[in-house]
Amino acid sequence: MYSIGEFSRICGLTIKALRLYHEKELLVPSIIDDATGYRYYDHKNAEQARIILYLRSMEFSLSDINEMLSDADDDIEVLSFLEKQKAVILGKIQKQKDIAKSLQFIIKTEKENGMSLQNVSFDVEEKEVETVLIAGVRFKGKYDECGPAFGKIGKAMGMNICGKALCLYYDADYKESDADIEACMPIRKGKPVEGISVRELSGGKCVALIHKGPYQTISRSYEKIMAYIKSKGYTTTLPSREVYLKGPGMIFKGNPENYLTEIQMIIEAV
Amino acid sequence: MYSIGEFSRICGLTIKALRLYHEKELLVPSIIDDATGYRYYDHKNAEQARIILYLRSMEFSLSDINEMLSDADDDIEVLSFLEKQKAVILGKIQKQKDIAKSLQFIIKTEKENGMSLQNVSFDVEEKEVETVLIAGVRFKGKYDECGPAFGKIGKAMGMNICGKALCLYYDADYKESDADIEACMPIRKGKPVEGISVRELSGGKCVALIHKGPYQTISRSYEKIMAYIKSKGYTTTLPSREVYLKGPGMIFKGNPENYLTEIQMIIEAV
DNA sequence: CGTTGACTCTGCCCCAAGGGTAGCCCTTAT
DNA sequence: ATAAGGGCTACCCTTGGGGCAGAGTCAACG
Numbered sequence: 138m139y140s141i142g143e144f145s146r147i148c149g150l151t152i153k154a155l156r157l158y159h160e161k162e163l164l165v166p167s168i169i170d171d172a173t174g175y176r177y178y179d180h181k182n183a184e185q186a187r188i189i190l191y192l193r194s195m196e197f198s199l200s201d202i203n204e205m206l207s208d209a210d211d212d213i214e215v216l217s218f219l220e221k222q223k224a225v226i227l228g229k230i231q232k233q234k235d236i237a238k239s240l241q242f243i244i245k246t247e248k249e250n251g252m253s254l255q256n257v258s259f260d261v262e263e264k265e266v267e268t269v270l271i272a273g274v275r276f277k278g279k280y281d282e283c284g285p286a287f288g289k290i291g292k293a294m295g296m297n298i299c300g301k302a303l304c305l306y307y308d309a310d311y312k313e314s315d316a317d318i319e320a321c322m323p324i325r326k327g328k329p330v331e332g333i334s335v336r337e338l339s340g341g342k343c344v345a346l347i348h349k350g351p352y353q354t355i356s357r358s359y360e361k362i363m364a365y366i367k368s369k370g371y372t373t374t375l376p377s378r379e380v381y382l383k384g385p386g387m388i389f390k391g392n393p394e395n396y397l398t399e400i401q402m403i404i405e406a407v
Numbered sequence: 408m409y410s411i412g413e414f415s416r417i418c419g420l421t422i423k424a425l426r427l428y429h430e431k432e433l434l435v436p437s438i439i440d441d442a443t444g445y446r447y448y449d450h451k452n453a454e455q456a457r458i459i460l461y462l463r464s465m466e467f468s469l470s471d472i473n474e475m476l477s478d479a480d481d482d483i484e485v486l487s488f489l490e491k492q493k494a495v496i497l498g499k500i501q502k503q504k505d506i507a508k509s510l511q512f513i514i515k516t517e518k519e520n521g522m523s524l525q526n527v528s529f530d531v532e533e534k535e536v537e538t539v540l541i542a543g544v545r546f547k548g549k550y551d552e553c554g555p556a557f558g559k560i561g562k563a564m565g566m567n568i569c570g571k572a573l574c575l576y577y578d579a580d581y582k583e584s585d586a587d588i589e590a591c592m593p594i595r596k597g598k599p600v601e602g603i604s605v606r607e608l609s610g611g612k613c614v615a616l617i618h619k620g621p622y623q624t625i626s627r628s629y630e631k632i633m634a635y636i637k638s639k640g641y642t643t644t645l646p647s648r649e650v651y652l653k654g655p656g657m658i659f660k661g662n663p664e665n666y667l668t669e670i671q672m673i674i675e676a677v
Numbered sequence: 678c679g680t681t682g683a684c685t686c687t688g689c690c691c692c693a694a695g696g697g698t699a700g701c702c703c704t705t706a707t
Numbered sequence: 708a709t710a711a712g713g714g715c716t717a718c719c720c721t722t723g724g725g726g727c728a729g730a731g732t733c734a735a736c737g
Binding site: 191192194195196205212215219220223226227230233237239240241243244248386389391392395 | 458462481482486489490497500503507509514518659
């Protein structure tokens with residue numbers, strides 16, 4: 138005969154749990170002192186406690202355990218409980234796997250988004266850009282409106298997207314609104330669908346400058362790049378490009394001060 | 408500007424959840440009518456709601472989400488949250504897999520225990536039993552005491568056990584207490600350890616009878632089998648055997664009325 | 678026998694993430 | 708003006724206990 142504290146140490150259930158199980162009639166002490174309310178447990182209780190611990194370790198709910206122990210005669214019923222629980226657990230595993238997968242995906246993309254912060258220069262450069270296959274949505278409007286366009290491309294192309302989003306600007310001069318813009322994503326393969334064109338965007342030599350900070354301040358970078366082009370006497374072709382090296386992530390806006398946007402202006406072949 | 412009901416339909420969060428998120432300052436409506444307390448949401452709220460839903464789908468807690476959204480500037484912090492959550496989820500997966508495994512194991516063993524209920528005859532039979540490798544614990548005492556003995560073998564031999572438990576009775580006549588008993592389990596392989604012998608139990612022709620019901624009533628079956636042996640003029644050898652086809656499971660006692668015990672008495676080769 | 682320290686009792690509040698309900702107030706349409 | 712439908716707060720419920728307060732109990736020691 139053990140007091141609740143002793144029994145707790147013996148069977149590995151906390152006193153709180155023992156009192157709860159008593160209340161739920163899952164594990165009723167073999168003797169309860171009427172006068173004092175003290176609970177006293179015996180070996181049969183210990184056996185029962187072992188079973189309960191085992192079932193709890195398989196994440197059965199207390200009410201399930203209660204039913205299982207009540208219908209202990211009926212082995213078939215018990216088996217059905219086990220099968221049901223197994224199905225529940227397998228379902229949970231599948232769900233957690235899905236979660237792990239999307240976590241991994243977003244970790245990857247957020248990391249890629251963060252990586253580009255390192256080792257970038259903020260001076261005007263001349264470089265080669267490669268020809269890539271893109272999916273694009275062209276529209277007239279304001280810069281802000283390319284968000285939904287990227288969303289549309291993302292939905293249509295899904296896993297075929299293989300690089301940073303970019304915008305093509307078909308206007309020669311800066312337009313606040315009603316600008317002629319094409320939102321593009323590099324893709325591995327894909328077919329044009331309603332509103333989305335798929336084609337190659339040809340590369341070549343270009344003048345490029347990485348702009349750091351929110352989009353609102355990008356005009357300063359445009360000034361710099363234009364000054365450089367003028368000083369070199371280059372002629373550039375439309376459309377100009379903005380590659381969003383680091384912008385608002387899929388989920389988080391991030392800190393706009395850390396946004397990186399590369400402006401590319403293709404140099405006309407001489 | 409949407410009322411809470413409209414906004415709920417738009418963003419897929421219940422009204423209850425929206426009120427809770429407001430209380431936790433996770434998603435504060437853009438306008439709250441001071442006089443009426445009515446909540447009104449706008450597009451920025453919708454964006455925030457989308458993010459919250461996404462994070463909730465990855466089982467982030469509300470407080471985690473709150474922190475993530477507060478420190479939204481700091482991308483690195485966010486990444487660490489994601490990594491942490493991924494580790495948590497992977498841990499959960501592992502745990503659930505372990506549970507699924509032990510559930511599968513107990514389903515299997517309980518099923519095997521149940522299967523033998525079908526297609527068994529309760530008449531005395533003559534049959535061949537095979538020679539099997541066994542691990543045994545021999546002791547003097549009462550029948551009840553073989554429970555711990557089986558436990559000991561189970562612990563020592565673990566996954567090498569490959570059949571139903573049995574007992575060997577070395578006494579010629581029935582003894583209430585101080586009987587000479589060996590608790591045995593068939594095993595695939597194994598080495599004798601302190602108190603456990605490992606050896607072959609030779610088979611041969613035997614007279615067998617399956618007893619249905621609790622052990623207390625087994626003497627009736629012994630009478631039947633003895634009468635049969637006498638009528639045939641057989642001589643049997645010691646020890647006699649009891650094979651526990653269906654008894655109390657690892658966890659559940661089951662219904663003793665359904666217990667099945669096969670009594671085997673080896674016939675002395677003539 | 679009294680006291681003391683350790684133990685136990687009940688009852689209450691707490692966690693997460695809401696669900697459900699009651700009673701009252703508000704908006705909007707007829 | 709009135710009625711229907713929405714929205715408000717406040718309260719209790721869920722699971723499986725954890726923690727604490729105040730009071731009662733047990734066993735040992737002097």
